[in-house]
Amino acid sequence: MAGLNWTLIWEGFLQTMEMVIISTVIAYVIGLPLGIVLSITKKGGLAENRIVNTILGGIVNICRSIPFLIFLVVLIPLTRLIVGTSIGTEATIVPLTFGAVPIIARMVEASLEEVGSGIVEAARALGASKAQVVFLFILPEAVPSLLQGSAINCVTILGYSAMAGFIGGGGLGAIAYQYGFIRYQTDILLVTVVILIIIVWAVQELGLFAARRSRH
Amino acid sequence: MGEEKKTPQSKKVNTDTLYELSHVTKVYGGEPPVKALDDVSLSIRRGEIYGIIGMSGAGKSTLVRTLNRLEDVTDGQVVFEGRNLKDLSEKELRKARQNVGMIFQGFNLLSQKTVDKNIRVALKIAGIPKNEHEEIIERMLSIVGLSDKRHAYPSQLSGGQKQRVAIARALATNPKVLLSDEATSALDPQITAEILELLKKINRELGVTIILITHEMAVVEAICDRVAVIDGGKLVEENTVQELFMSPQSEAAKRMVLPEKPDFLPFDSQGRRCLRLVFDGTEAGEPLIAALAAREGIEVSILAANTKSVGGVGFGQMIVALPPDREQEKAAISYFKTAGIFGEEMKKDGKGAIAWQD
Numbered sequence: 001m002a003g004l005n006w007t008l009i010w011e012g013f014l015q016t017m018e019m020v021i022i023s024t025v026i027a028y029v030i031g032l033p034l035g036i037v038l039s040i041t042k043k044g045g046l047a048e049n050r051i052v053n054t055i056l057g058g059i060v061n062i063c064r065s066i067p068f069l070i071f072l073v074v075l076i077p078l079t080r081l082i083v084g085t086s087i088g089t090e091a092t093i094v095p096l097t098f099g100a101v102p103i104i105a106r107m108v109e110a111s112l113e114e115v116g117s118g119i120v121e122a123a124r125a126l127g128a129s130k131a132q133v134v135f136l137f138i139l140p141e142a143v144p145s146l147l148q149g150s151a152i153n154c155v156t157i158l159g160y161s162a163m164a165g166f167i168g169g170g171g172l173g174a175i176a177y178q179y180g181f182i183r184y185q186t187d188i189l190l191v192t193v194v195i196l197i198i199i200v201w202a203v204q205e206l207g208l209f210a211a212r213r214s215r216h
Numbered sequence: 217m218g219e220e221k222k223t224p225q226s227k228k229v230n231t232d233t234l235y236e237l238s239h240v241t242k243v244y245g246g247e248p249p250v251k252a253l254d255d256v257s258l259s260i261r262r263g264e265i266y267g268i269i270g271m272s273g274a275g276k277s278t279l280v281r282t283l284n285r286l287e288d289v290t291d292g293q294v295v296f297e298g299r300n301l302k303d304l305s306e307k308e309l310r311k312a313r314q315n316v317g318m319i320f321q322g323f324n325l326l327s328q329k330t331v332d333k334n335i336r337v338a339l340k341i342a343g344i345p346k347n348e349h350e351e352i353i354e355r356m357l358s359i360v361g362l363s364d365k366r367h368a369y370p371s372q373l374s375g376g377q378k379q380r381v382a383i384a385r386a387l388a389t390n391p392k393v394l395l396s397d398e399a400t401s402a403l404d405p406q407i408t409a410e411i412l413e414l415l416k417k418i419n420r421e422l423g424v425t426i427i428l429i430t431h432e433m434a435v436v437e438a439i440c441d442r443v444a445v446i447d448g449g450k451l452v453e454e455n456t457v458q459e460l461f462m463s464p465q466s467e468a469a470k471r472m473v474l475p476e477k478p479d480f481l482p483f484d485s486q487g488r489r490c491l492r493l494v495f496d497g498t499e500a501g502e503p504l505i506a507a508l509a510a511r512e513g514i515e516v517s518i519l520a521a522n523t524k525s526v527g528g529v530g531f532g533q534m535i536v537a538l539p540p541d542r543e544q545e546k547a548a549i550s551y552f553k554t555a556g557i558f559g560e561e562m563k564k565d566g567k568g569a570i571a572w573q574d
Contacts, residue, residue, distance in 0.1 A: 122324035125284055125395075126385070127313035128341045136337050140328050216328055216369035 004187055008175060013195060015089045016171035019161045023093045024154055027100035034060070034101065035108025036134060046120065046130050063102040068160050071099050072167050092161065092169035100157050107153055111145035112138055144215035151207020155200050162196070172196055234393060234425050235260040235283060239292035242278050242449075252278040254449040255292070262392075265419050265426045267440035267457070269433065269472065275449040276429045280395050283427065284316040285309055297392075314342045317386030317424075321398040323378040325370045325385070331357070332366045335385050342389040356384035359422075360414060376407035383414065387424070394418065396428035400435060412438045433472045437461065437526040445469045457527040462494050462558040470560075473533070474520075488537040489545060490519065490562040491572060493552060495532040505536070508551055514544045535562060 034056065040046040041053040066074070072095045076086045079094040115138050123137040139146075162173025172192045180189025235258075242253040252275045260266045270276040281287035282294050285301045294301045296312065304312055325334050335353050344352070357363045360380040370378055379399055386394055396415065400408040416439050419426050430436060436443050436457055443460055445453040447468035453460065464470045474492070495504075509515050521534040538545045549572055552559055561572040 116322070116324070118320060118322045118324040119326065121286060122318070122320065122382075123341075124286055125313060125316070125318035126338050126341050126389075127310040129310060132341055136340065137326065141326055143328055214328070216371055 004191065008179075009172075009188070009191060009195070012170065012172045012175040012192065016158070016161055016173070016199070019089055019092050019096060019164065019169070019171055020154065020158050023096035023100060023161075024150075024157050026093070026097045027104050027153075027157070028150070030097075031101045031104030032108055034105040036112065036139075038105055038109045039112040039138075040130070040134065046133055060102040060105050063098070064106070068095075068099050069163055069166065071095055072164065076167075087168035089170040092164035092167075092171070096157055096160055096164065099160055100153065103156060104149075104153050107149040108146065111142045111149050114145050115141040144211045147211040147214060148207055151204050151211075154203045154207070158196070158199060158203070232262040233259050234262040234297065235427075236295040237282075237292070238295075240279070240282060240289050240294060241291035242275075242282065242287060243290045251449050253282070253289075256446070256449075256451045257292075258444055258451055258454055260425065260427060262425055263419070263423060264441045265416070265428070265439050267436040267443040268427065268429045268446060269436050269443055270431065270446035270468065272431055274446045274468075276431075276446045277397060279446060280397050280427065280429045283393075283395055284313050284318060314389045315392045316395060317389070317391040317393070318395040318397065319379065319382045319386050319399045321401045323370070323375075323382045325378055325381055327370050330367050330369055331362065331373075331381050331384075334370070334381055335388050338385045338388045344389070352388055353384075356388050359387070359418070360384045374407075375403050376410060379403065379411055380414065383411075383418070387418065387422070391424065393425040393427060396426065398429055398431070401430070401432070408435070409438070415439060434524070437524055441527065445472070458496075458529060458531075461526045461531060462496070463560070474535075486537075486540070488517075488540055490535055490537050491549070491552070491559050492562055493534045493536060494558040495534075496529060496558075504552075504555060504557070505534075508548065512547055512551060514539060514548050514551070516548060 038053065038056055038060070041049040041056075043050070043053075045053075063071075075095040075098060078098075079086045079091050082094055083091045085091050119137050119141055120133055123133040128136065161169070161171050162176070164171060165174025165177045168174075172195060176189050176192040176196075179185045180192065237259070238257045240253055240256040241251070244250045244252055254275075256279060268276045268279060278287055282289050282301075283296070285294070285304075289302065296316070299312075301309065301312065326337065329337070332353055335356055336349055339349050339352060353366070354363070357366055360383050362377060362380050362384065365373060365377060365381075370381065373381065382399075383394075394415070400411050403411060412435065415426055415428070418424050419439075426439075428435065428440070440457050443455060443457050444451055445460070445466055445468050447466065452466035453464065453469050455465075460469055461473055464473050505516060505518065516536040516538055519535040519537055521532070523530065523532040525531070538548050553572075559572055561570050563570060
């Protein structure tokens with residue numbers, strides 16, 4: 001392994017982190033409110049609204065059904081519009097974000113569902129407005145579950161980021177594909193895979209740790 | 217709207233009406249629709265402890281939720297302090313709910329927040345200025361006896377302590393009434409007694425009207441002034457607790473006052489007629505059954521018996537089987553009647569009782 005290009009791998013690592021962190025953050029900015037809306041507009045929810053729920057739920061379901069690789073290609077025009085190019089690390093953030101939003105929305109929705117209806121009832125009995133029920137009761141109660149979900153989502157986005165290599169995105173996935181698969185450099189393939197495993201493991205542990213710390 | 221009456225804190229019960237329910241009906245849609253409440257009319261006075269008792273599924277939980285409009289009524293009206301809850305806007309309703317505290321069987325505390333924060337959130341919702349929070353929280357915790365648990369999380373508390381936190385939260389906004397939805401049903405008898413004692417204290421010292429829902433006659437007997445019996449969504453009986461205990465009128469109430477568990481049927485396998493006898497504190501001292509045997513030579517069998525305190529008055533009750541002889545039967549009944557005992561005859565299947573006859 002003496003001839004291994006560590007600079008290349010280090011850059012790939014940084015690119016992967018950049019892609020995953022930025023798209024996870026942006027995806028949460030969109031996915032968290034979307035998940036809340038999905039949860040409260042459903043039948044029997046706090047702000048039941050069949051039309052909103054059906055439309056948003058439908059969009060989320062459609063987006064979730066499209067394989068991420070296809071999603072990458074379909075979104076190229078949009079990526080060009082936003083970033084100016086469809087190649088490279090920054091360009092990958094766009095499809096990654098859009099691919100992650102529906103997953104996060106459903107995960108958030110599921111976490112909020114875990115909060116018992118008794119909590120909502122107690123909140124309403126105290127005279128809480130709908131916004132207060134969400135922000136003072138449901139969300140604080142769901143924090144441990146949301147943290148655990150975020151670790152899972154992070155790992156999913158990391159997996160997606162590896163696929164970005166196919167359309168000219170950067171990161172460890174691209175390196176593994178170009179050097180390891182196309183050029184038969186098994187050592188590079190192995191190293192990148194090991195690094196990816198360590199990242200997944202670290203994210204998962206960190207998520208569980210945070211969830212455990214916050215759970216009372 | 218302008219005529220708000222102030223209740224003197226010292227007076228426990230007066231005739232001032234807090235809640236007036238008329239013809240309250242609640243139908244849940246669906247196939248087939250379910251009538252959870254059927255034409256319920258009752259009034260609850262300021263300062264009293266009012267019990268609503270019924271078997272599970274009787275509609276009592278729905279009924280209590282109409283009192284703070286967690287449930288909308290299908291028909292009829294719920295008037296709270298002279299205002300029909302149905303007429304309130306969303307904002308007015310939220311304001312009104314701050315006058316109506318509520319506690320639950322499952323406590324419904326925020327498990328991720330400390331005791332302090334659980335109470336604070338109620339103050340925040342009510343828009344009480346931040347600089348008053350400390351003082352109110354301290355006072356509430358001292359009332360419920362949990363001052364040392366202020367920074368504990370609910371998971372670190374016992375069931376009884378959790379319910380105390382819920383009571384502190386419900387009282388923090390200084391409500392006029394406290395609704396208790398099976399608040400002691402998840403607690404063991406010792407803790408139940410402590411929580412009921414606390415509710416009694418809150419009623420007495422803070423002048424808070426208490427409306428409690430339960431399926432346990434013991435809870436009603438321990439603290440209620442008056443009680444409504446709900447069966448199949450209908451109000452079947454409303455009375456003072458003592459009257460209900462001594463001479464229950466409805467089938468549902470008759471089942472509930474029996475001395476043993478509901479699954480015990482106090483009837484005699486040999487087909488003898490059975491009586492339910494109720495003694496109040498004054499008669500309990502006299503050896504009635506012994507005297508009956510000694511003076512009249514009539515021997516009755518005691519099938520079940522217990523004593524209890526109903527609304528602060530000691531009561532005893534007994535299910536006795538009369539001798540098979542017709543003459544002796546008659547003599548025994550007239551003996552009990554002459555002695556001034558409240559009594560009724562058990563039905564043959566043990567499900568309730570009927571007025572006794574010679």
